[in-house]
Amino acid sequence: MTPPLDLSRRQFLTAATLTAGAALLAGCSPLSPTGSRTETLQFWHLLSGGDGVTMSSLLDGVNSAQSDYRIRPTVLAWGTPYYTKLAMAGAGGRAPDVAIMHATRVNGWAPGGLLDAWDVDRLAELGVDRSTFPGPIWEKGFVGDRLFSVALDAHPFVLMFNTDICDAAGVLDSDGTLRETSSPEEFVDQLREVGAQAPDHALSFGYLGDGAQMWRLFYGLYAQHGLQIELPVGGKAVIDKDAAVEALRFMQTLLDGEIAAARADYGGAVAEFATGKSGMLMTGVWELRTMQAANLPFDATTIPTLYGTPAVYADSHSFVLPHQANANDERRDLVYRFVADMLKDSFQWAEAGHIPAYLPVTSSPAYDDLVPQAHYASAADHVVYDPTAWFTGSGSSFQGEFGAAVQNVLLSGADPAAAIDRFEARVNTLLRQPNPADPEGTWKS
The missing domain is CATH 3.40.190.10 (Periplasmic binding protein-like II)
Structure with missing residues (x-):
């Protein structure tokens, strides 16, 4: 197929080859202690430095807390290199299972089919819905009437x-x-x-x-x-x-x-x-x-x-579902669980300075004791993103x-x-x- 972005054929085919290889690796999953298969989920993000260290710790936490899935992260260079590679992967329908995007970039991607929408009912079953987010942050995830990104934070x-x-x-x-x-x-x-x-x-x-x-x-x-x-x-x-x-x-x-x-x-x-x-x-x-x-x-x-x-002024690191031509329902459901697990365990992300988007974290007594983070937490109620x-x-x-x-x-x-x-x-x-x-x-x- 012809990629929807302005990419050369060689770039597109290279991206498709790389992401196909990642998909094959994802199938080589070990068995969990219960005998069921532990699925390896591919997760791309652009976080480096201190944020990268914190993200690695969060991923270690969710990996060790259960045996149904294991997250395999891929870290790419911030900015244009990251978004170009993610776009090519989405255009080829062989993207990672889940990725991080800035919330302000989503509006440019959803129209071209580079992202799949989230099932808000399934998220709600996992305790993730409008009531668990500050209004401006939850609303930013929508393009039209569909939810395309779920915020991990606000970073004002x-x-x-x-x-x-x-x-x-x-x-x-x-x-x-x-x-x-x-x-x-x-x-x-x-x-x-x-x-x-x-x-x-x-x-x-x-x-x-x-x-x-x-x-x-x-x-x-x-x-x-x-x-x-x-x-x-x-x-x-x-x-x-x-x-x-x-x-x-x-x-x-x-x-x-x-x-x-x-x-x-x-x-x-x-x-x-x-x-x-x-x-x-x-x-x-x-x-x-x-x-x-x-x-x-x-x-x-x-x-x-x-x-x-x-x-x-702020932006949000948000979870997105890069488009997959033939998404596997069981793997996709594990992605939902992973995102819910990350949101509920995002106190470490607060320690790094970001304001967790998940309200049960920021309304906890432990967060009140986190200084100086608690002193600017009110920013989450007044965030202003880039014009759409x-x-x-x-x-x-x-x-x-x-x-x-x-x-x-x-x-x-x-x-x-x-x-x-x-x-x-x-x-x-x-x-x-x-x-x-x-x-x-x-x-x-």
Whole structure:
């Protein structure tokens, strides 16, 4: 068959050969202690570093807790390499049994038949349903009226703060949490107090050459206006220019060389905070273990609500069913059990910094004692994902397009309104292009 994505025939046949070999390996399963066959399930993910170590531990746990299935993970490089290989596998109908995708990427895949939908009734039998997830996270799994992804977590953009520096600045409440600010002016005043006590800067924020970083902060601030960018298929982007310009101007205010370095990349910002030279850091929860390893006195909270509406930019690592031409019902049912087992045993994932999507975990007494994770857990109720379109999401080029349009605003004080115009024009060009997974636009939910 012809692959639905823009792949060469050689790439497609190579992917099909590799995944066929994986399927053959999956059939070589040992017997369980009861005499029944232990099925080996193929699981692909893109988690490396500390997250990869934690995922390996979680998989060891579910493998040892039962004898009906064994998970064989395959770890591929984050971003485009991962999604390209997974797409080829799905296009060939010989994909792994289950995989991790960012929730923001699913909308571009489901229309082309690269993913199979989850049976919500079977999930419910295993204790996984709408009532066990924060509303925004559960709803993100749907494309049309079918569930295509089941979130393991939310990993939001948060504010970490050095408790020693902030205490010296007098910006902590009596319980040690950061004093609440509710307007841009209040937050800037707080940052200036912190800056008076910090060796280098009040705030660390790295953005140079990193469209994702610029987008995470911008879109969280934009959404705090009670707005979301809309990207209608075949239409034009709906962007509130006043709110967009305000968000960029506020980002300019932060990057004045005193509150935060005017020019900093991601690694430099993380290092500045980790070495105690700044009072605060805007970053993702995935840096939690970096700071713990640095033996830094720190806590974390959500980005302050500065424009009236609580909103926190985030994405979710989610379980998906890559399309299989002839899915085996018994193996597929074991996949459902595996996902339910992972969700119910996701406390370790919380220890790594992510917010588990499964509410029985985050509502447990043990989670309340998990600091600083419990201090930003409320973000799960206010997550804002990328605007829905086939070209958006983590690891896509969309966030890079945003960075290319606005970096000079932050770097050299260029006009924010002109930058938003450039970004909007580029997005409108993308909206006129068909989804490579569904070039004829024939898919119906």
